[in-house]
Amino acid sequence: MSETVRVQAVKQFEQLNLQLDNELQELVAIASEICDTPIALISLLDEHTQWIKVSRGINIESAPRQISFCNHIIQSHNVLIIPDTLLDERVANHPLVLGGPSLRFYAGTPLINRDGLVLGTFCVAHSKPHNLDKHQQMMLKMLSKQAMSIMELKLNHQQLEKNRQQAEQQKQTIINAEIRLRSFFESSANLHVLLDASGQVLDYNKTAYNFVRKVHSTKLSRGDLFITYLATSFINTFLEKFNLALAGKKSYAEGLTNYGELGEVWWEANFAPAWNAVNEVIGVSYSLRNVTERKLYEQQILAQNQSLVNIAHIQSHEYRGPLTSIMGMMNLIKEEGYQPPVEYLKLLEVAINKLDEKIRAIVIHVNNRDLNNESDTKLF
Structure with missing residues (x-):
């Protein structure tokens, strides 16, 4: 488990671009001068690879962990000094010893983070047998601690910058959402008001502002007690x-209210709870919609339906009498060989006149209805 945690910590530093860091390059140069070695480097070891993050005198980016000199330090947590690599069986057959750059001396101290995990090493090396005195060893340890502090500082700085960017993105996302919500809020033709639990105005749209200004000749403001703008009824x-x-x-x-200069207005009101982030009701979202046009249209439809009912009633009752009389007279006329007495013709004339009166009454009714509809349209 500790190795898993250690590797996870290493992965964090692998993301940092340490190769070009001036402070770490200076520490490597100081180590090279103090220890009198042409080679100095800072490396990190994950589960499989040794990554050379900062180096002097050697041009290697990585090496397999299992053949790494530093792997011995990771396992022991101690300073490792090998005065002559050819005399140490642990590394005598190492490719870097037998081949280029023909390392004959190696000294390394662990890079230990604030949690006590060894993430890598601070090393010096030479192509000749060599050794370090106590002062040089102490300085190598100090340089290792300083390097680890710089690396952790840069990691914290990167994390802070990442958090800042994420916070900025979240802030911008919230701002964009608020802009879209406000745009929708303001573009609505309906009156919208957000009220707190005491009935005071928290927010409102332009429709609400314009309505209050037109009806009450005053400006709607946040903090107003909204009930003062309502019709008494x-x-x-x-x-x-x-x-x-x-x-x-x-x-x-829903209802009908007379707003003076605005005239009578049919309206529909909706009341909805306003919730906070912890699902508590903190106020009320109130909206009012003008449905006058729809109501007038509904009334027009009802009037038309009533007209049709009236016509059906006339057709089924009042037309029936004259038509029955006419049909009866025609049958009598047929029986007389179409040479009816004058009395038959007079009765037929009376029936025809009654039917004509009914038709005229219907025409007048329909014309009056159309005139009324046209008048309603002009008024609203």
């Missing part, structure tokens, strides 16, 4: 629906 209904919304229930109301 609607206050009780408003309070009932408002309290239902505070209890978490949606509700609905």
Whole structure:
């Protein structure tokens, strides 16, 4: 488990671009000078690979961990000094010893993070047998601690920058969402007002502002007690629906109100609870929609339907009498060989006149209805 945690910590530093870091390059140069070695490097070891992050005097980016000198330090957590690699069976057959760059001396100290995990090594090397005195060993350890501090500082800085960018993105996302919501809020033709639990105005759209200014000749402002802008006849209904919304229930109301210069307006009101992030009701979303045009159209349809009922009634009752008389007279005329007495013709004339009166009455009724509809259209 500790090795898994150690490798996870190493992975964090592998993402850093340490090769070009001036401070770490200076530490490597100082180590090379103090230890009198042409080669110095900082490396990290994950589960399979030794990664050379900063180096001087050697041009190697990585090596397999199983043949790495530093792997012995990872396992022991101690400083490792090999004065002559050809005399040490652990590394005598190493490719870097037998081949280029023909390493004959190696010294390394562990890179230990604040959690006590060995993430890699701070090493020096030479192509000749060599050794370090106590002062040089102490300085190599100090340089290793300084390198680890710089690396952790850079990791923290990167994490802070990443968090800042994420926070900025989240902030921008919220701003964009608020802009879209506000755009929708303001573009609505309906009146929208957000009220707190006491009935004071938290927010409103332009339709609500313009309505209050036109009807009440005042400016709607945040903090206003909204009930002061309601018609007296609607206050009780408003309070009932408002309290239902505070209890978490949606509700609905409709009615007709005379707004003076605006005339009579049919409206539909919706009350919905406003919730916070922890699912608590903190206010009420109130919206009002002008449905006058729809109501007038509905009334027109009802009037037309009533006209049709009236016509059907006339057709089924009042037409029937004259038509029956006419049909009876025609049968009598046929029986007389189409040479009826004058009395038959007079009766036929009376029936025809009655039928004509009924037809004229219907025409007048229909014309009056059309005139009324045209007048309603002009008024609204």
